[in-house]
Amino acid sequence: MKWLLPINRLIILFACAWLGLQAALAQDTMRKEGSYLAKNFKFSTGEVMDVRLHYTTLGDPKNDAVLILHGTTGSGAGMLNPNFGGQLFGPGQPLDAQKFYIILPDAIGTGKSSKPSDGLRAKFPRYNYDDMVNGQHRLLTEHLGVKHLRVVIGNSMGGMQTWMWAQRWPGMIDIAVPMASLPVAMSGRNWMMRRFISDSIRNDPEWMGGNYTQQPRSWQFASIYYAIATNGGNQALYKAAPTREQADALLKKRLTGPFNGDANDHLYQWESSADYDPSKDLGNIRARVLAINSADDERNPPELGVMERELARIPNARMLLIPASPLTAGHGTTAQAKWWKQELAVELASASRLNR
Numbered sequence: 001m002k003w004l005l006p007i008n009r010l011i012i013l014f015a016c017a018w019l020g021l022q023a024a025l026a027q028d029t030m031r032k033e034g035s036y037l038a039k040n041f042k043f044s045t046g047e048v049m050d051v052r053l054h055y056t057t058l059g060d061p062k063n064d065a066v067l068i069l070h071g072t073t074g075s076g077a078g079m080l081n082p083n084f085g086g087q088l089f090g091p092g093q094p095l096d097a098q099k100f101y102i103i104l105p106d107a108i109g110t111g112k113s114s115k116p117s118d119g120l121r122a123k124f125p126r127y128n129y130d131d132m133v134n135g136q137h138r139l140l141t142e143h144l145g146v147k148h149l150r151v152v153i154g155n156s157m158g159g160m161q162t163w164m165w166a167q168r169w170p171g172m173i174d175i176a177v178p179m180a181s182l183p184v185a186m187s188g189r190n191w192m193m194r195r196f197i198s199d200s201i202r203n204d205p206e207w208m209g210g211n212y213t214q215q216p217r218s219w220q221f222a223s224i225y226y227a228i229a230t231n232g233g234n235q236a237l238y239k240a241a242p243t244r245e246q247a248d249a250l251l252k253k254r255l256t257g258p259f260n261g262d263a264n265d266h267l268y269q270w271e272s273s274a275d276y277d278p279s280k281d282l283g284n285i286r287a288r289v290l291a292i293n294s295a296d297d298e299r300n301p302p303e304l305g306v307m308e309r310e311l312a313r314i315p316n317a318r319m320l321l322i323p324a325s326p327l328t329a330g331h332g333t334t335a336q337a338k339w340w341k342q343e344l345a346v347e348l349a350s351a352s353r354l355n356r
Helices: 004-029 129-143 157-168 188-202 217-230 234-240 244-256 263-271 279-284 306-311 330-335 341-350
Strands: 032-042 048-058 064-069 100-105 149-155 173-179 288-294 317-322
Touching: 032 129, 048 129, 064 129, 064 157, 100 129, 129 157, 149 157, 149 341, 157 173, 157 279, 173 341, 188 217, 188 263, 217 244, 217 263, 234 330, 288 306, 288 330, 288 341, 306 317
Parallel strands: 064 100, 064 149, 149 173, 173 288, 288 317
Antiparallel strands: 032 048, 048 100
């Protein structure tokens, strides 16, 4: 009878794989992509131009809407990866795409939305987070016809923009879930490290004022430097590279591996956070707030005490701080929905609906 145990395990594994395949197929059949041309879009600089806003959706527009906001240099479709969307959007999961209408926009400057590399290069307007959030709002209200959101969830840059959404349109959102972010001005290590990226590109002779013929080499070096310094988690990096030889090998792999994108696009993305500061209007927020950070987040260290101080200003807010471990990934921890999806389910089950 010893053979029964391996067979039982095989059956379980097969069943899990089948369910995963069915979830993926269901998600794919409900997936739609599109673009909206926002006419006469006025940037914070005062410049006006038509802006293309690209998006991906899952589910039926008749269902409760959920807005998902991606991180710097990312895209909406990038949030459909196994660690994020694969934990949330399948049958029976917290944001089951058969029960919710999930909207994943590409922010201005990223993905298939308007960006410098489309042709304007350094002549593209110097956008900021206000412009990106306004673009998202126009996409939802003018094109998709969405007037109310059950949830707004954002990670990293998307987390910062979630704070902005919740305070700017307080009656539009039931639940706000800002992750890997703080509701205060860009500052400290986070901003100084971003400067390394932008200054390295701007001071590189190969950049040529944005009119380069090949991608400036400093862009890849500075971006990887920033990623290692502010992401990955101390314990996880030590586990991956416990010796100098392994650390050298890991660094070489990152420095010599494929590096996709465009230097101008990345330059604009990192600099767009310069004037971010939602702190003055936090008292406007009416949504339930579940702020999620990780204890080993290098960009938003919990020991600053900022989150506790600012959450006290919001009537219905709480924090989930994910403990650090060799399995977490520092600033990247919240990109893995397994750490917090059950807490999200609790909010969905208990949060009241505003203005409905």
